[in-house]
Amino acid sequence: MRIFAIGRNYAEHIQELNNENLGEPVIFMKPDTALLKDNEPFFYPDFSKDIHFEVEILLKISKEGKYIQEKFAPNYYDEIGIGIDFTARDLQQKAKEKGLPWLLAKGFNGSAPISDFLPKDRFPDLGNIHFSLAVDGEIRQKGNTSLMLFKFDYIISYLSTFFTLKKGDIIFTGTPKGVGAIQKGNILNAYIEDQKMLTCEIK
Ligand code: MG
Numbered sequence: 001m002r003i004f005a006i007g008r009n010y011a012e013h014i015q016e017l018n019n020e021n022l023g024e025p026v027i028f029m030k031p032d033t034a035l036l037k038d039n040e041p042f043f044y045p046d047f048s049k050d051i052h053f054e055v056e057i058l059l060k061i062s063k064e065g066k067y068i069q070e071k072f073a074p075n076y077y078d079e080i081g082i083g084i085d086f087t088a089r090d091l092q093q094k095a096k097e098k099g100l101p102w103l104l105a106k107g108f109n110g111s112a113p114i115s116d117f118l119p120k121d122r123f124p125d126l127g128n129i130h131f132s133l134a135v136d137g138e139i140r141q142k143g144n145t146s147l148m149l150f151k152f153d154y155i156i157s158y159l160s161t162f163f164t165l166k167k168g169d170i171i172f173t174g175t176p177k178g179v180g181a182i183q184k185g186n187i188l189n190a191y192i193e194d195q196k197m198l199t200c201e202i203k
Pocket residue numbers: 005006007054056085172174175
């Protein structure tokens with residue numbers, strides 16, 4: 001399986017980081033060693049002093065495909081989850097300034113805690129899913145898939161133009177506004193609607 005991720009998919013998050021809306025999604029990947037499953041803790045690494053949380057809705061690919069037309073995209077993903085795209089903002093800032101790739105800032109060990117997945121049929125409207133992230137019990141990020149600049153079907157179609165998507169691949173679909181730094185001792189909880197889906201302790 002691979003982990004694909006979309007950057008700059010919510011206008012207010014683009015603004016909070018003073019990024020440019022390029023009119024196309026920013027695409028990056030994380031290696032499978034980034035995954036944290038079953039509410040495993042995250043161990044804060046020494047190479048960064050400014051790791052941020054970014055809560056994101058996840059798609060899981062159910063069928064291999066490439067050059068997928070948007071209208072057929074729903075046939076290629078069947079489950080929805082939630083994850084955190086941990087980002088070493090200090091390393092990312094350096095990379096941005098030099099025009100270098102984001103791999104070190106985004107792909108380090110444990111940078112992708114993910115929840116269990118829910119069948120997408122459980123959602124009456126995939127274009128209106130509310131999700132949120134709490135740090136130590138305080139809601140810090142609130143998002144809704146209605147605010148995505150690039151919707152699920154477009155993301156599937158766009159990615160599949162460059163990469164053959166394979167069953168089991170996971171896509172991080174971008175973060176809403178409200179990103180912030182984590183500290184050792186924080187407890188992060190991620191919710192889809194009112195359902196707690198994911199817990200991650202920072203150690
Ligand atoms: Mg992100």
